[in-house]
Structure formats: structure tokens, C-alpha cells
Amino acid sequence: MRFGEFLKQSRVEKGQTMQQLSALSGIDQALISKYESSKRFPSDKHLLCLASALDVPVHSLKKEWIADRILQLLGDYDDPLAVLTLAESRVEYLTSQKALQLQDVDEYTKDRLSELDDLHKDWTGKKPLNALQLSKLQEYFNVNYTFDSNRIEGNTLTLQETHLVVNEGITISGKSMKEHLEAINHMEAIGFIRDMVTGNEDITKRNVLDIHRLVLKSIDKENAGAYRKVGVRISGSQYMPPDALQVPELMDDFFRFYQEQKLKMHPVLLAAEMHERLVSIHPFLDGNGRTARLVMNFILLKHGYTLAILKGDAESRLEYYKALEDVQLNNDQRPFYRLIIRKVKDSLKEHLSMV
Structure with missing residues (x-):
């Protein structure tokens, strides 16, 4: 019919x-x-x-x-069955109970986590930092994180220009208002997740929507802090996000997964999982990547880690997207886990070198 x-x-x-x-x-x-x-x-x-x-x-x-x-x-189409089979494997990942299950972590990843645990112990041994040290570190990494996270999404502000916009209030000639707002908003969102950590808050629907609202503040008032009502495509990706009508239920699963796993999973893998799951559900019309990376970094900060910065240059961006697609299309989490572990490790090393 x-x-x-x-x-x-x-x-x-x-x-x-x-x-x-x-x-x-x-x-x-x-x-x-x-x-x-x-x-x-x-x-x-x-x-x-x-x-x-x-x-x-x-x-x-x-x-x-x-x-x-x-x-x-x-x-x-000549071979409709092949297309339907491929689509089924993608839909299964997000809509079946497998979305709430985890694969066993391979030995290589376990070894990398063990190395990371040693670095984390070194970092926690440096605390507490004095107020000036902490302020300088946060300012440096907040700007770098804002620059790269926005750069991934196509923002053309340089690192120096990002610093001038967010710390000096300077308007950069030749750059759009949207690019200025993206930098200012992202810095405010970092402050928000840091305040969440200080206030011993946790991931909830309200907090995730608030993070997204900050990311799109004054850029898209209608959709800031709201789930999308229409279908979307991810530019340059083979992965097709779920239909808009599925988003509320999938996001309920997202929060349920966090509650079930937050005391079981290694915090770095949990941060990677929540990042990838949010991007894959793609609950928002825009700002999904930045929101997912902020959620990831909230989890890291909450567990005593430092901001993990995914770089926005072409080569790094391609590696990032490829690792996400390995999960989305093939349900292979290993490349994404290893990427996030490496970025957390790089961040800890850089923080240690600066104190």
C-alpha cells in the first residue's frame, strides 16, 4: 500500500x-x-x-x-537489496538495544589507557595550583580549544584573532559577525562546563540544552537549545543521522546510557562515547560537534583531566571525521577511542610541561 x-x-x-x-x-x-x-x-x-x-x-x-x-x-536502482542491507546496519546501531551496549576494549586500547592513567596521576600530584597559575593555564587552553573547535566547523579566525576577540573585545576586520559570536559563545560555554564541574553537576537534558543554547546564542535564537524538527545531512559524510521524530527517544537513551555507565567505564572512554553518540544522533540543526566536544570535556574535567583539544587543520579534521564514521558505519569504536586517548594524553603532557 x-x-x-x-x-x-x-x-x-x-x-x-x-x-x-x-x-x-x-x-x-x-x-x-x-x-x-x-x-x-x-x-x-x-x-x-x-x-x-x-x-x-x-x-x-x-x-x-x-x-x-x-x-x-x-x-x-539496480541492486536495492544491497542498499537496504547497508542502511539496516546503520539504523541498528542507533535504534536497537545495541546502542546501550559496549564492545570489549581491546588490549592495545587498554595499554594506552594504562599509560594515560600514569600521566593523570602525575597531573593530580601537581595540584593544587596557585590562583595565578590556574588562571593563566585556563586562559591559554580555553583560547586554543575555542580556536580549534570552531575551526573544525569552518570558522576562519586565526588563533591570535580568537584571542583578541574573546580576551580583548576587538573586532577583526574582514571577519563575519557570526565568526565573532562563535568565538565569544564558545568561551562562555567553556566557562559554563567549568562551573558545572565546580558545582558538582552532572550531564542532564537541561545542561546539554543549555550548552547548545550558549553555542548558538545570538546566532540562531529559534534553534538554540532545542532539538531539531527536520531531517539533516552531515556534509561530506556517508552517515545519515536519524529522522527528527526519533531524536527525543534517542536522546533519552543517550542520557540513560550515561547514567548506566558513568560509574563503570573508564572516564576517558565514557567521554569519547558520549561525544560520538551525541554527534551520531545529531539532535540539533547546528552546533552538534561543538556541543559534543564540550560534553566530552565536561566529563574529562569532572574526573580531573584537562581539556582535550581536537585540532582543526585539514589533516586532523579528516582523521576525526574518519574515526567517527568508523563507529557510525561499521560500529568500530577503536579508532575513535584511540584518537581521544591520544588527545587527552597530549593535553596532560602539555599541562605538565607548563607547571
Whole structure:
């Protein structure tokens, strides 16, 4: 059954005329006619309106809608089964109970974690730092972290320009207002996660939404601190994020996973997991990467580690995206774990060298 046929059948079973459905849903009657004849597909917003007007679960309409779109996409493809098999493996990762399970950590990764634990012990042995040392260290690493995290997302401010914008309040000629705001917002978000650590707070829905709200403050007021309502694609990636209608449930799983694992997993692996899971769910229209990296660094700071900085140059960015895709497409966490372990190790070494 085509989506249009399913829609018409649902309307008829409710004893509604097309005119009545139009009045109840607020959708033009001519457009409903096109939906029922499968000449047009409704948007997510119209699906919600139709489901409400027909008093049917929105997931039932959405399921028929997706099946019809898949049929349309695969109609002229030579090997549709191969495409469906590949898609199934990707969907399974985020939507099945496997999303709440972990693979065993391999010996190589365990060895790297053991080395990291020794460095972490050296770092904690240097504390407490005096107020001036702490202030200088935080200023240096906050600026570097802001520069690279924004650079990953395409911000063109140099490291020096980032410093001038966030610490001196200087406007850089030739740079957009958005780029200035991205730097200022990110610095404020770092302050926010540091305050969360000081206040002994934890990862919650409210805190993650607040971090995202800070990242997009004055840039996109409508979507700052709100889950997306539409589908998205990740530029340059083969991975397709889940449908917008799945986001709330997947984010509930995200927070549940954290609560289940926060006292079991090594904190660096937990930070890497929460980073990758947030990026893969892609719950926001924009700012997913920066928010995920801030969540990761909150977990690291909470456990006495230092800010881990993923570099924004072309080679480093490619390695980062490739490691994420290894999890998203192949469910292979090892490259991403090892990347984050290496970045945490680099950060600890640099902090130790400066004190």
C-alpha cells in the first residue's frame, strides 16, 4: 500500500471527508488530495497535523511515509537489496538495544589507557595550583580549544584573532559577525562546563540544552537549545543521522546510557562515547560537534583531566571525521577511542610541561 492509499484509508475509516480533514488539520484540501494520490509527500510538520486530525499514532503515518519514499528512491536502482542491507546496519546501531551496549576494549586500547592513567596521576600530584597559575593555564587552553573547535566547523579566525576577540573585545576586520559570536559563545560555554564541574553537576537534558543554547546564542535564537524538527545531512559524510521524530527517544537513551555507565567505564572512554553518540544522533540543526566536544570535556574535567583539544587543520579534521564514521558505519569504536586517548594524553603532557 502506498502512503497516499494508507492516508485515504485512515480518513475513510474515521468517516471524514477530505474537506473535514482539511479543516481539522489546517492543511489545504488541494494539498491533501495530492498526498492521497501520492503526487506529493507531506513534510514532518504536516505529518504531525494529519496524525492529530485522524487520531492515529504519528509513527504509523511516518512508517508508511518512509516506506513509500524508500520505494521511490530505490525504484530505478539496480541492486536495492544491497542498499537496504547497508542502511539496516546503520539504523541498528542507533535504534536497537545495541546502542546501550559496549564492545570489549581491546588490549592495545587498554595499554594506552594504562599509560594515560600514569600521566593523570602525575597531573593530580601537581595540584593544587596557585590562583595565578590556574588562571593563566585556563586562559591559554580555553583560547586554543575555542580556536580549534570552531575551526573544525569552518570558522576562519586565526588563533591570535580568537584571542583578541574573546580576551580583548576587538573586532577583526574582514571577519563575519557570526565568526565573532562563535568565538565569544564558545568561551562562555567553556566557562559554563567549568562551573558545572565546580558545582558538582552532572550531564542532564537541561545542561546539554543549555550548552547548545550558549553555542548558538545570538546566532540562531529559534534553534538554540532545542532539538531539531527536520531531517539533516552531515556534509561530506556517508552517515545519515536519524529522522527528527526519533531524536527525543534517542536522546533519552543517550542520557540513560550515561547514567548506566558513568560509574563503570573508564572516564576517558565514557567521554569519547558520549561525544560520538551525541554527534551520531545529531539532535540539533547546528552546533552538534561543538556541543559534543564540550560534553566530552565536561566529563574529562569532572574526573580531573584537562581539556582535550581536537585540532582543526585539514589533516586532523579528516582523521576525526574518519574515526567517527568508523563507529557510525561499521560500529568500530577503536579508532575513535584511540584518537581521544591520544588527545587527552597530549593535553596532560602539555599541562605538565607548563607547571
